[in-house]
Amino acid sequence: MSTVAGLGTKGMAHADRRQEIVTAATREFAEHGFAGASMASIARAAGISKALVYQHFDTKEHLYVACFRRIAEPLIARIHAEMDGSDTFSAPINVLNGIFEALGPERSAWRVFYDPTAPRTGDAGALVDRYRRQLNDFATTGVTGFLGALGDHDARDIDALATVWTAIVDAVVGWAIAHPDETAEQLTARWQRIITAIFSIGGR
Secondary structure (H helix, E strand, O other): OOOHHHEOHHHOEHHHHHHHHHHHHHHHHHHHHHHHOOHHHHHHHHOOOHHHHHHHOOOHHHHHHHHHHHHHHHHHHHHHHHHHOOOOOOHHHHHHHHHHHHHOOOHHHHHHHOOOOOOOOHHHHHHHHHHHHHHHHHHHHHHHHHHHHOOOOOHHHHHHHHHHHHHHHHHHHHHHHHOOOOOHHHHHHHHHHHHHHHHHHHHO
16 A cells, blocks of 8 residues: 555655656657657656656656666566577567567557667666667577578578568567557467468478
């Protein structure tokens, strides 16, 4: 039960107000990028003053970090779980399904993860770099296993396909963002059909 000490402005609990700000900020960063995001716009979207936003997050960088963590931590955890629980050839579609489900209805939050204007220095830059490297490492691990099962252990082949797969995932999620009417289940089924069709071409 909330106590008086735990309440913020207008009687809202501090943690709830903070979450409200992060939710509004995630949408703002997804739409405009870190560079274009406005603390005033975030405050308006949250229905509070800009001063109150700064009471919770003293800089835009700190607010971005909170948004980035909110997206990255469950996303990385889900991908890790899907890769651990999948065989080499089922991993790609399972990972896509994991991404769709982890993002849920907030698919546009994916744009925050790959925001080209995200901070590159300081604690924020280090955090962004660490999580992005984790995602790249997942791609490399998956591709290494996939190509290895086909007898290809060439380091440049692995690097090339990992780079392409990362770009494909970004494009697939972008398509999902543009089609919010499709559920995670529908998206997974669609991309399973597409991936199966692509890999069957060589066998015809």
